[in-house]
Amino acid sequence: MAIPASYNLRNLMVRKTTTVMTALGIALTVAVLLSVLALVAGLRQAFASSGDPRQILVMRKGSTAELNSGVTRDVYQSLKFMRGIARDAAGQQMASLEMVTVINLPSVDSPAGMNVTLRGLLPVGIAMRPLKIQQGRWFQTGRREVVVGKSIAKRYPGARMGQQLRFGKGNWEVVGVMDGGESSVNSEIFGDLGQISSDFNRQDGLSSVLVRAVDAAAVPALIHSMNDDRRLNVTAEKEQAYFDAQTSSGAPLQFLGIFVSVIMAVGSSFAAMNTMYAAVARRSKEIGTLRVLGFSRGSIMVSFLMESLLLSALGGLIGCVLVLPLNNVTTGIGSFVTFSEIAFNFRVTPAIMASGIAFALFMGAAGGLFPARMAAKKEILTALREI
Amino acid sequence: MSEAVIETTKLTKEFIRDEFHVVALKDADLTVNRGDFVALMGPSGSGKSTLLHLIAAMDRPSSGEIRVLGQDLRALTDRAIAHWRNAHIGFIFQSFNLLPVLSALENVELPLKLTNLKGAERMEHAATALKLVGLGDRLGHYPRQLSGGQEQRVAIARAIVTDPDLILADEPTGNLDAASATDVLTMLARLNKEFGKTIVMVTHDPHAASFATRVRHLEKGLLLPEGQAPEEWNAAAAHPGSEG
Numbered sequence: 001m002a003i004p005a006s007y008n009l010r011n012l013m014v015r016k017t018t019t020v021m022t023a024l025g026i027a028l029t030v031a032v033l034l035s036v037l038a039l040v041a042g043l044r045q046a047f048a049s050s051g052d053p054r055q056i057l058v059m060r061k062g063s064t065a066e067l068n069s070g071v072t073r074d075v076y077q078s079l080k081f082m083r084g085i086a087r088d089a090a091g092q093q094m095a096s097l098e099m100v101t102v103i104n105l106p107s108v109d110s111p112a113g114m115n116v117t118l119r120g121l122l123p124v125g126i127a128m129r130p131l132k133i134q135q136g137r138w139f140q141t142g143r144r145e146v147v148v149g150k151s152i153a154k155r156y157p158g159a160r161m162g163q164q165l166r167f168g169k170g171n172w173e174v175v176g177v178m179d180g181g182e183s184s185v186n187s188e189i190f191g192d193l194g195q196i197s198s199d200f201n202r203q204d205g206l207s208s209v210l211v212r213a214v215d216a217a218a219v220p221a222l223i224h225s226m227n228d229d230r231r232l233n234v235t236a237e238k239e240q241a242y243f244d245a246q247t248s249s250g251a252p253l254q255f256l257g258i259f260v261s262v263i264m265a266v267g268s269s270f271a272a273m274n275t276m277y278a279a280v281a282r283r284s285k286e287i288g289t290l291r292v293l294g295f296s297r298g299s300i301m302v303s304f305l306m307e308s309l310l311l312s313a314l315g316g317l318i319g320c321v322l323v324l325p326l327n328n329v330t331t332g333i334g335s336f337v338t339f340s341e342i343a344f345n346f347r348v349t350p351a352i353m354a355s356g357i358a359f360a361l362f363m364g365a366a367g368g369l370f371p372a373r374m375a376a377k378k379e380i381l382t383a384l385r386e387i
Numbered sequence: 388m389s390e391a392v393i394e395t396t397k398l399t400k401e402f403i404r405d406e407f408h409v410v411a412l413k414d415a416d417l418t419v420n421r422g423d424f425v426a427l428m429g430p431s432g433s434g435k436s437t438l439l440h441l442i443a444a445m446d447r448p449s450s451g452e453i454r455v456l457g458q459d460l461r462a463l464t465d466r467a468i469a470h471w472r473n474a475h476i477g478f479i480f481q482s483f484n485l486l487p488v489l490s491a492l493e494n495v496e497l498p499l500k501l502t503n504l505k506g507a508e509r510m511e512h513a514a515t516a517l518k519l520v521g522l523g524d525r526l527g528h529y530p531r532q533l534s535g536g537q538e539q540r541v542a543i544a545r546a547i548v549t550d551p552d553l554i555l556a557d558e559p560t561g562n563l564d565a566a567s568a569t570d571v572l573t574m575l576a577r578l579n580k581e582f583g584k585t586i587v588m589v590t591h592d593p594h595a596a597s598f599a600t601r602v603r604h605l606e607k608g609l610l611l612p613e614g615q616a617p618e619e620w621n622a623a624a625a626h627p628g629s630e631g
């Protein structure tokens with residue numbers, strides 16, 4: 001058995017101020033890391049929830065985003081009748097021709113307005129997505145009506161039920177608010193394909209086609225035949241794969257966040273090291289006494305390392321508590337793929353908190369190692385003589 | 388019966404650095420038998436602590452032989468020494484050396500953490516040791532809540548809780564007032580008489596030494612033959628109470 005941990009805990013409590021200051025440094029570092037991780041997790045969640053495993057997104061060959069893709073109605077007609085495409089209850093092919101563009105909505109928090117994805121689509125396109133009407137009703141074909149995602153309704157006062165939006169060639173009435181679960185649809189505005197494409201003079205310059213295969217197993221073959229058809233000149237990929245790639249919007253932020261927290265971690269480790277060196281120096285006589293009582297160099301080492309780990313675990317816990325209020329806070333991020341805003345929630349998951357604690361413990365171990373080694377290396381008589 | 392607990396032959400300790408060369412202990416031949424209560428006396432710097440530290444294996448000799456409890460200390464590794472010391476030696480310091488963040492009971496329990504005893508048994512042993520030194524009512528007190536004499540009694544309890552074969556004390560009364568010193572010395576004498584503990588105690592103080600069954604003197608690193616004391620000590624002994 002080793003030197004009891006209560007000995008370390010009480011020593012941490014005795015030097016309250018140093019403990020709290022060091023732990024706070026670690027806590028801030030952990031908080032920075034965790035907020036970035038929570039942001040990326042939220043972003044990932046938003047995109048991961050988008051997409052049906054049976055569905056294929058078709059864009060012009062070489063396009064990586066719907067925004068810079070272009071497909072014609074001819075292509076749509078050809079795709080629609082390919083083998084392996086599912087049909088709805090009415091016997092209609094489940095293939096949705098869609099037009100995507102970005103419009104600017106005035107916003108309270110940004111005078112320049114916010115870019116929002118506008119999607120014109122056929123009714124089948126709605127049926128192909130797991131959408132619920134939260135408020136109002138769906139738009140009607142042939143009318144200047146739109147339905148807004150719930151995140152948009154929340155963030156843009158001008159885009160609530162019953163309001164008029166100005167874009168294209170005139171006003172559009174918001175007739176409903178849709179709920180796409182956690183998916184990125186919450187950050188989009190939907191309207192009738194015919195109306196929207198004519199407002200933007202793109203009757204035959206549409207963006208993409210979403211098709212559903214009879215089942216997930218049929219998807220690869222269908223993708224193959226689409227990609228191989230030279231006349232179609234399209235790139236087909238799984239809808240989920242497309243959304244997965246969109247998660248890269250968070251990559252620069254993730255990189256920056258991790259970079260900053262690593263720099264901070266170096267600082268926090270040195271702070272912990274400083275604190276622990278001071279503790280070793282101040283408790284030199286105790287170290288000598290413990291050795292005289294029969295504790296080995298190893299248990300002295302473990303004890304001081306343990307103290308550093310306890311200190312950093314405290315910091316990690318405080319860090320978790322600091323970021324916890326972020327959980328489910330909605331934020332927006334400018335997507336580098338769609339050039340529009342995607343709203344999503346921070347997600348502080350247990351796994352993320354665990355990684356924060358692990359990060360803190362890592363700082364504690366890094367900072368505690370050398371002081372603990374110094375404590376263990378002391379000769380008994382030298383240790384006893386120091387005050 | 389006279390079983391040797393400590394046997395040293397030509398035990399020597401030198402401290403050598405670039406700038407100095409001190410012979411702290413020179414060719415000391417000491418035998419301490421089971422049941423002895425030996426006082427090591429001598430002026431400051433005469434090598435008393437050095438000898439005690441060698442006996443406790445807190446330091447290694449420069450040359451000479453040392454066997455304690457039949458064990459050749461020079462043959463043990465650091466780790467083995469730690470274990471050996473925990474099992475066989477109780478050490479009492481001049482300045483008590485209690486851990487300030489632990490209560491009296493926890494301080495006394497500490498050496499037992501290295502044994503196979505269960506938590507409840509450890510507590511029981513520690514409480515018994517504290518009762519033995521008359522601190523049964525102070526189990527939960529922290530060192531800062533105790534007087535110097537009480538602190539030293541806790542330290543004695545800590546030294547005896549493992550039931551060691553040998554108790555070593557370096558000026559145990561050096562930081563105490565006369566009354567507390569007498570308490571502590573009475574306690575050591577009792578441990579020697581009633582419990583048969585072998586004790587080696589370093590002291591300046593002839594009054595303290597009078598509690599021992601044997602006295603050995605050191606002078607300038609030399610252990611004087613039994614019964615022999617340096618001149619100035621004889622003079623001081625003639626006027627008890629005037630020594631520093």
Ligand SMILES: Nc1ncnc2c1ncn2[C@@H]1O[C@H](COP(=O)(O)OP(=O)(O)OP(=O)(O)O)[C@@H](O)[C@H]1O
Pocket residue numbers: 402409410411429430431432433434435436437438
């Ligand atoms: N680590 C060391 N380095 C150098 N010299 C030392 C060391 N330890 C002890 N000495 C020297 O060895 C000699 C004996 O010291 P020791 O501590 O044994 O004396 P002491 O009899 O216990 O004295 P005191 O009564 O003052 O405690 C002294 O001259 C001391 O300076």
Ligand SMILES: [Mg+2]
Pocket residue numbers: 435436437557
């Ligand atoms: Mg001394």
